[in-house]
Amino acid sequence: MDLNLSGRTIIVTGASSGVGLATTRLLLAEGAQVAACARDGERLRSVLSDLPGASPHRLFTASCDVTDRDSAQRFTDAVLGEFGSIDGLVCNAGRSLMATLDDTDDQAFRDEFELKIFGxxxxxxxxxxxxxxxxxxxVVNVNAILSRQPESRLAATSAARAALLNLTHTLAETLAEDGTRVNSVLLGLIDTGQWRRRFESSGTTLSYDEWSAEIAANRGIALGRFGNADEVAFHIVTLLSPRSSYTTAATIDVGGGVARYV
Incomplete structure (x- = not known):
């Protein structure tokens, strides 16, 4: 199916790995022009340079700290200077802070809200x-099922994710007057670099597949496994498509059936 994204300009934040990288790859495959950013611009360029379709006239990369308003504005201005338009925005920059309330200091809490909300x-x-x-x-905000189903071991992240979901609905209502749609993709456990690093530092004798399947079982994931970044990117790109023109303020769960809320 043609998603009508050919020639359209899409910004992807946090594009150097995981979901952001997969989304950039799929957008290029759909014929879009992609403006990709991450804090580490050198790593970003290195990772994206070999992607199919990553020619200079279709892929623009730059360093950007999305928690800094001036940095975000400079990057956006540069994108307009490069491509002349912006048709879509994927707000993907993020991370998870594995810590309980008792283990989270005030600055760590503030940092989570800075990244999730101001990002x-x-x-x-x-x-x-x-x-x-x-x-x-x-606009697609990449969020998490934690926004509706918090976990005590991810206390600050859960709270910030819930705030982002609330903000996304407000943005959807506000930007509707501009004709701009705003939606969310809510992630469960996705096989990204963070989980690979946790596996490597776990000291387990299990293989990665065995280790991740055990976690999936403990977390109640119906499909019994982690998802992958390509499975998330599909939904992001579909929401960006003009074919989704009557969809706004929606959320799509990509969590293998882990959600327990109704």
Missing amino acids: SWNMVRAARKALAESGAGS
């Missing part, structure tokens, strides 16, 4: 005018 809000307000001018503007 999206800074990019949205920087790109808002261009998205409105697109005629098919779309």
